[in-house]
Amino acid sequence: MSFITTDYSNLESKGYEALPTGEYEIVIxxxxxxxxxxxAESLQLDLIVRNDLINVPALATTNGKFSNRHVFMDNWKRKNTGQYDTASFMYILQAVGVPEGTPVNSVDDFIRLITGRPARVxxxxxxxxxxxxxxxxxEYRNAVAPWNFSTTKFMEVNHTGKQPNQPQQQQTQQQAPPQQPQQQDGNWPF
Structure with a gap:
């Protein structure tokens, strides 16, 4: 008995051309x-089209066809100020469910708040x-504007990364941010 018998009849070409215009459920x-x-400096977001929604009929032409595809979004620092347009970041923070009034003290804080979170773009x-x-x-490319982020319609995220049994990091509004490690015995490795 053979290990495998070749059958190429169901293979589809999966290129890297730009995604068709539309609304996609993504994970940052x-x-x-x-x-x-x-x-020139930017804060680049790597958005992945969620693969846990491929069987949702309403998403057949977006997530159903293009799951696991990456779309990169650059948020450029303004030349005249050397700063990011933080007003644009508000759309993203609101879409991923960061509560109103949450202090964001640095770019690193912003990154921690949005990474692994779902949104609709x-x-x-x-x-x-x-x-x-x-x-x-x-040549074509994809563009995502900050004001085109909205709250996901599918809060439960079961998107998995490329390696099996490794779900994409996620945080929902109900989950608290990770806690700092606690010193237990006074013996730190440094």
Whole structure:
């Protein structure tokens, strides 16, 4: 008996072209500060289309077809101030359920509050004028504006990462943020 018999009839091409315009249920996989070679700084969010909603009929053309795809969103520091437009961050914080009046003391605090959290985002497919060299054959990219974040319609998150049995980190409104480690015996390893 053979280990496997080849059958290519059900294979689908899964390219990396830009996602079609639409609303997607996502998880904010990570956020980090980056910089271009010329020094322009941004806070980049890695949004992953949730794979736990592929069988939801209302999401058949979005999450159902494009689960596990990454969309990157850059929040650039303003050239004239050298600061982020923190008003834009309010849309994201509200969408992931951070309570009104929560102090966010640093970019690191912001990253901790949003990482692993679900949201619903409107992703737009648009011509990438920076990378398009032939106007008759344009390159496309995805864009997500901060005001296009909204609260997920599916609060229970069972999205799993690429490695089996490792669910995507998540926090819901009901969960408290992680606590600092407690010193138990006075013997720290440093």
């Amino acid at each position: 996989a990570k956020a980090m500060e980056t910089a271009t070679p010329s020094g 409107y992703i737009k497919k648009e011509v990438d004028s920076y990378n398009t060299t032939d106007q008759n054959n344009p």
